Amino acid sequence: xKMFVVFVILxxxxxxxxxxxxxxxEEFVLLLCEFQTFELDDPTVVWSRYDLNPPTVHQRQQxxxxxxxxxxxxxxxxxxxxxxxxxxxxxxxxxxxxxxxSGTYTCTVRSLWEELRVRDIQLQVKERFPSWAKALLVLLxxxxxxxxxxxxxxxxxxxxxxxxxxxGVESVLLPCKTTVHLPEDVTVEWRDSDNMKVHxxxxxxxxxxxxxxxxxxxxxxxRNLLEPxxxxxTLKYPTDRDxxxxxxxxxxxxxxxxxxxxxxxxxxxxxxxxxxxxxSVQLPFKTTADMPEDAGVRWRRxxxxxxxxVHxxxxSSDQPEIQNQDYKDRTxxxxxxxxxxxxxxTLKxxxxxxTGTYYCYVYxxxxxxxxxxxxxxxxxxxxxxxxxxxTPLMADQSV
Ligand SMILES: *[C@@H]1O[C@H](CO)[C@@H](O)[C@H](O)[C@H]1NC(C)=O
Numbered sequence: 265x266k267m268f269v270v271f272v273i274l275x276x277x278x279x280x281x282x283x284x285x286x287x288x289x290e291e292f293v294l295l296l297c298e299f300q301t302f303e304l305d306d307p308t309v310v311w312s313r314y315d316l317n318p319p320t321v322h323q324r325q326q327x328x329x330x331x332x333x334x335x336x337x338x339x340x341x342x343x344x345x346x347x348x349x350x351x352x353x354x355x356x357x358x359x360x361x362x363x364x365x366s367g368t369y370t371c372t373v374r375s376l377w378e379e380l381r382v383r384d385i386q387l388q389v390k391e392r393f394p395s396w397a398k399a400l401l402v403l404l405x406x407x408x409x410x411x412x413x414x415x416x417x418x419x420x421x422x423x424x425x426x427x428x429x430x431x432g433v434e435s436v437l438l439p440c441k442t443t444v445h446l447p448e449d450v451t452v453e454w455r456d457s458d459n460m461k462v463h464x465x466x467x468x469x470x471x472x473x474x475x476x477x478x479x480x481x482x483x484x485x486x487r488n489l490l491e492p493x494x495x496x497x498t499l500k501y502p503t504d505r506d507x508x509x510x511x512x513x514x515x516x517x518x519x520x521x522x523x524x525x526x527x528x529x530x531x532x533x534x535x536x537x538x539x540x541x542x543x544s545v546q547l548p549f550k551t552t553a554d555m556p557e558d559a560g561v562r563w564r565r566x567x568x569x570x571x572x573x574v575h576x577x578x579x580s581s582d583q584p585e586i587q588n589q590d591y592k593d594r595t596x597x598x599x600x601x602x603x604x605x606x607x608x609x610t611l612k613x614x615x616x617x618x619t620g621t622y623y624c625y626v627y628x629x630x631x632x633x634x635x636x637x638x639x640x641x642x643x644x645x646x647x648x649x650x651x652x653x654x655t656p657l658m659a660d661q662s663v
Contacts, residue, residue, distance in 0.1 A: 283386040297371035304375035431534040440512035503635040553605035567621035616643040
């Protein structure tokens with residue numbers, strides 16, 4: 265008899281092992297087990313998990329549920345059909361599923377003489393939000409944070425930092441920062457891509473006599489004692505001529521390079537639009553104030569060809585005799601223009617044919633500033649082109 269029972273157990277286990285998969289938080293799962301117990305003496309059904317201590321998940325005997333040996337994990341979460349021992353439906357209803365419910369559930373029937381291991385069920389309770397997805401989310405968040413930091417501190421990581429400003433702004437900041445401790449007596453050199461010196465800082469002060477005339481009075485590199493690693497340069501009144509890659513190089517006393525950073529400065533070309541018939545239009549150009557008395561100013565139209573003088577100011581007065589006839593009596597500049605640095609040109613009664621690229625420069629032997637302004641004067645008659653068309657046609661016919 266014992267031998268036979270053992271045989272039965274083996275058969276049952278191998279044939280009825282099954283697996284159930286579901287997600288945590290699920291209302292309930294029914295672990296199926298069927299075995300006719302009515303012919304057994306005083307049968308007891310035990311659901312167990314042998315990887316737990318105590319292993320009992322649920323126990324049912326003739327008198328009813330016997331839960332004093334039940335593992336605490338399952339307290340209040342298990343039930344079996346009331347008439348399980350009569351019908352042979354020994355299924356276990358396990359509710360409020362948790363991750364820790366994963367394991368092998370064994371349905372065993374005991375009687376006075378026998379013990380039958382009826383069924384093994386593999387239950388796998390999965391996370392709603394699986395751990396790989398959590399890991400992915402964590403990576404994503406980390407990535408965002410790192411990305412954000414990189415953007416925020418990009419001048420520390422990227423070789424070329426970019427700044428873009430509109431032509432006409434007062435100044436543009438060219439960042440050059442390091443968190444590394446720099447010695448007191450460093451030399452800082454800012455150069456443009458033509459290798460011209462934009463700004464030199466040495467022995468604790470600026471060295472303006474070293475810089476190119478184009479940059480004279482237009483740069484500022486304030487060393488802040490609280491932030492000794494900040495060697496950023498302020499470039500005043502940037503114009504399209506300043507579009508360039510600037511290099512900040514820091515040397516120690518022995519001339520060894522401690523740091524090198526690059527900044528790409530983009531300046532949007534100044535665009536002015538006006539409709540024909542307007543009283544006047546202003547071509548703006550504001551630059552550093554207090555320019556030398558002997559500086560000359562020239563406003564020229566460089567496109568379309570030919571290049572012509574639109575307005576000339578020299579020796580402290582306008583020079584209408586070297587002005588193009590088209591612009592005679594139509595241009596005006598502010599008084600005290602060298603003192604204020606406002607070199608804007610007022611063009612009266614703009615015409616469609618005034619459309620073009622204007623170029624202004626101010627200079628003396630120490631100073632050079634320039635700016636481009638693109639002027640568009642829209643004509644009031646829209647279909648002007650159709651009235652022009654016949655001319656080339658007639659020319660063709662005459663050939
Ligand atoms: C399992 O038990 C829950 C809670 O008592 C109940 O809502 C659900 O209907 C039961 N499932 C079955 C199949 O008996």
